[in-house]
Amino acid sequence: xxxxxxxxLLISLLLPLSLFAAGTKEDKVDESKPVTVNYWTHEDxxxxxxxxxxxxxxxxxxxxxxxxxxxxxAVKQIELVQTxxxxxxxxxxxxxxxxxxxAYITNGRVAPVDYQAAGYKDKNDLxxxxxxxxxxxxxxxxxxxxxxxxxTNWSIYINKKVFRSAGLDPEKDxxxxxxxxxxxxxxxxxxxxxxxxxRGFDFRYPYYLTFFVPMVEQLGGExxxxxxKKAIIGDDAWxxxxxxxxxxxxSGRNLGSPTYKNAxxxxxxxxxxxxxxxTGLYQQGRIExxxxxxxxxREWMVVPFPVFENAVRNxxxxxxxxxxxxxxxxxxxxQKAAWKLSAFLLSHGEEYLxxxxxxxxxxxxxxxxxxxKNMPYSQVFIDDMARAHMVYYGEDSSVIxxxxxxxxxxxMLSGVSPEKxxxxxxxxxxxxxxxx
Amino acid sequence: MANKKYRGIERKQARWGFLFVLPSMLFFSLFNxxxxxxxxxxxxxxxxxxxxxxxxFVGLGNYERLFRLSTAANPLSFYNSLRATLVFTxxxxxxxLVLSLILAxxxxxxxxxxxxxxxxxxxxxPAVLSSVVAATIWMIIFDPRGxxxxxxxxxxxxxxxxRRWLVDPVMEQVSTMIxxxxxxxxxxxxxxxxxxxxxxxxxxxxxxxxxxxxxxxxWRITLPLLKPTVVLVSVMAMLQCLKTFSxxxxxxxxxxxxxxxxxxxxxxxxxGIQQQYLGRASAMSVVLFIMMMLLTLLQFxxxxxxxxxx
Numbered sequence: 001x002x003x004x005x006x007x008x009l010l011i012s013l014l015l016p017l018s019l020f021a022a023g024t025k026e027d028k029v030d031e032s033k034p035v036t037v038n039y040w041t042h043e044d045x046x047x048x049x050x051x052x053x054x055x056x057x058x059x060x061x062x063x064x065x066x067x068x069x070x071x072x073x074a075v076k077q078i079e080l081v082q083t084x085x086x087x088x089x090x091x092x093x094x095x096x097x098x099x100x101x102x103a104y105i106t107n108g109r110v111a112p113v114d115y116q117a118a119g120y121k122d123k124n125d126l127x128x129x130x131x132x133x134x135x136x137x138x139x140x141x142x143x144x145x146x147x148x149x150x151x152t153n154w155s156i157y158i159n160k161k162v163f164r165s166a167g168l169d170p171e172k173d174x175x176x177x178x179x180x181x182x183x184x185x186x187x188x189x190x191x192x193x194x195x196x197x198x199r200g201f202d203f204r205y206p207y208y209l210t211f212f213v214p215m216v217e218q219l220g221g222e223x224x225x226x227x228x229k230k231a232i233i234g235d236d237a238w239x240x241x242x243x244x245x246x247x248x249x250x251s252g253r254n255l256g257s258p259t260y261k262n263a264x265x266x267x268x269x270x271x272x273x274x275x276x277x278x279t280g281l282y283q284q285g286r287i288e289x290x291x292x293x294x295x296x297x298r299e300w301m302v303v304p305f306p307v308f309e310n311a312v313r314n315x316x317x318x319x320x321x322x323x324x325x326x327x328x329x330x331x332x333x334x335q336k337a338a339w340k341l342s343a344f345l346l347s348h349g350e351e352y353l354x355x356x357x358x359x360x361x362x363x364x365x366x367x368x369x370x371x372x373k374n375m376p377y378s379q380v381f382i383d384d385m386a387r388a389h390m391v392y393y394g395e396d397s398s399v400i401x402x403x404x405x406x407x408x409x410x411x412m413l414s415g416v417s418p419e420k421x422x423x424x425x426x427x428x429x430x431x432x433x434x435x436x
Numbered sequence: 437m438a439n440k441k442y443r444g445i446e447r448k449q450a451r452w453g454f455l456f457v458l459p460s461m462l463f464f465s466l467f468n469x470x471x472x473x474x475x476x477x478x479x480x481x482x483x484x485x486x487x488x489x490x491x492x493f494v495g496l497g498n499y500e501r502l503f504r505l506s507t508a509a510n511p512l513s514f515y516n517s518l519r520a521t522l523v524f525t526x527x528x529x530x531x532x533l534v535l536s537l538i539l540a541x542x543x544x545x546x547x548x549x550x551x552x553x554x555x556x557x558x559x560x561x562p563a564v565l566s567s568v569v570a571a572t573i574w575m576i577i578f579d580p581r582g583x584x585x586x587x588x589x590x591x592x593x594x595x596x597x598x599r600r601w602l603v604d605p606v607m608e609q610v611s612t613m614i615x616x617x618x619x620x621x622x623x624x625x626x627x628x629x630x631x632x633x634x635x636x637x638x639x640x641x642x643x644x645x646x647x648x649x650x651x652x653x654x655w656r657i658t659l660p661l662l663k664p665t666v667v668l669v670s671v672m673a674m675l676q677c678l679k680t681f682s683x684x685x686x687x688x689x690x691x692x693x694x695x696x697x698x699x700x701x702x703x704x705x706x707x708g709i710q711q712q713y714l715g716r717a718s719a720m721s722v723v724l725f726i727m728m729m730l731l732t733l734l735q736f737x738x739x740x741x742x743x744x745x746x
Binding site: 075079082083085086103104107108109191192193194195196197205206250257258259260261396398399402403405406409410413414424427428 | 484485486487488509510511512578579580581585595596597598600601602603604605689690691692693694695696706709710711712714
């Protein structure tokens with residue numbers, strides 16, 4: 001009895017090893033075996049509708065692959081994916097903003113693109129299909145780790161009616177500099193005592209890496225030194241940008257504040273609440289959905305991201321990307337299926353642009369297409385993208401953004417001087433970098 | 437011999453009792469003891485959420501970093517979190533305790549049963565509301581164009597003044613206290629009502645016959661006999677306040693500055709989940725755990741008295 005037990009125990013211990021040995025000898029993955037791809041993504045009703053259709057079509061064409069698509073709110077998605085990976089239970093395929101996603105590459109959590117499974121001859125064939133430099137963000141050690149679901153930048157949306165109600169001509173009087181932005185906003189603002197009943201423009205709090213760092217860069221400052229070892233370069237630029245934000249807030253000219261309702265959302269309502277909002281091409285789909293009358297009236301327009309009057313660099317708001325990535329710990333057959341699915345979805349770029357949430361997939365084909373060129377004001381976004389760069393996406397980008405948020409909001413809301421806020425910011429960001 | 441037999445039955449019964457308790461003990465161990473022990477263990481390591489590498493042993497390094505004096509000036513430091521937690525706990529727990537007792541006595545003394553039920557449900561309702569609904573309600577109130585400014589300005593005849601509910605550091609802390617108070621007052625009122633209902637009415641009848649007035653009845657009978665409930669409610673309210681998280685999270689995500697409301701639990705969330713420093717977040721959890729243990733022990737010791745028998 002005891003002997004039998006010992007033998008059974010030995011077999012159960014050795015069996016997985018023997019299977020593993022077989023796997024190393026034979027690297028070929030059985031691509032026809034039934035697999036399930038768990039795909040986690042953020043909520044976007046228009047994209048959900050399109051992807052549900054596309055996934056159905058994909059499963060029909062690949063009967064051995066089952067796709068389970070799960071959505072969460074964009075903020076929750078970041079935490080859920082991270083918690084799941086920390087417990088080694090991450091999804092097979094997912095997308096996040098690159099500033100949150102990059103750490104998955106550096107920590108070896110995601111697999112490099114399987115070019116053949118994704119339908120490319122090789123790496124060069126893949127690079128050739130995308131706009132120059134777009135895949136640099138996800139290229140580490142010569143390997144590409146993601147395929148871009150979307151590349152987004154923000155320009156300034158204007159409600160023409162609100163401009164006219166303040167005696168301004170939107171076509172001529174729209175702000176080209178940040179100084180003009182403050183002055184034009186002053187003319188547009190309606191106050192009840194200290195309370196802003198109507199705002200001219202308000203920023204896209206709390207995405208400070210996307211809009212505030214470029215403002216600092218316009219004045220000659222940098223977040224990090226070229227070698228990435230020193231934090232906060234160009235004190236004058238930082239202090240000037242922080243002073244501008246201080247003047248913008250309730251303790252200065254009282255033009256806006258992070259505690260008011262999100263400018264981007266109330267812009268769609270056309271309720272005489274706000275004249276300008278900072279957002280992307282995708283906003284057009286949302287305006288159309290929330291307020292078709294306003295969308296069809298064309299009483300809105302889009303203008304470029306302003307620069308400071310004495311700017312030393314002409315930089316627009318950063319663009320950011322969401323990339324499809326595949327879990328390195330998923331079964332090899334599942335990984336192949338996930339890359340196949342990614343490539344299939346991304347082969348419908350024009351549909352994503354027109355009915356999948358107006359998102360831009362940075363392929364050369366899409367940028368050359370009439371579909372993109374014919375989208376209202378798409379050229380403004382393309383031009384702004386040309387003078388912008390990818391948002392800072394280092395491993396600690398979210399922590400650094402938190403620190404910038406604290407610096408900006410302490411000068412805007414808590415009466416801290418820009419010099420003191422900058423000193424605190426420098427110490428905090430330097431510590432974060434040193435810890436790495 | 438009989439005694440031995442009796443002990444055998446007792447042991448047999450105890451064995452069954454143990455068997456019945458076992459599932460909940462296992463459940464409790466798995467979901468309470470294991471995380472506590474794991475947090476203690478993790479607090480000695482530099483563990484990052486996404487890293488596949490083995491966590492590096494740093495001894496007391498995480499604790500040393502939390503209490504490093506050079507970080508004290510940083511408004512997002514652990515020192516500031518200790519301050520924010522203490523301010524919030526004192527500012528919320530004392531009014532919660534006193535006002536829930538007053539409201540419970542008021543409701544218990546109502547003669548109209550329907551009014552009693554209505555008030556109990558009304559006070560308790562916020563406790564069952566989801567955080568999302570609560571957030572929506574309070575953001576409407578605290579918006580600069582919202583009801584908060586309208587009510588206060590209407591009351592004080594000061595049109596157009598922005599009270600800066602979520603902007604001014606002091607007002608922001610007061611706002612979190614108001615929200616928390618609103619959400620949990622009903623829960624503690626119900627606990628006090630239950631405690632009040634367990635006091636035999638004969639004692640009140642005897643007191644009235646002896647000529648005691650309402651004031652004397654409250655201070656000489658109700659309050660002393662309610663002492664076990666007061667201790668229970670004060671310990672629970674204090675622990676709840678020390679663990680506060682969702683109120684601060686909700687306010688922060690709606691644009692308010694973090695430093696004034698960066699309580700320990702919120703700092704744990706930011707450090708562990710957003711910044712991925714699980715070891716450091718575990719060290720904060722351990723410090724919070726020790727604080728809660730010590731304060732609870734202190735409270736039990738200072739309020740210790742003879743058992744109340746009726």
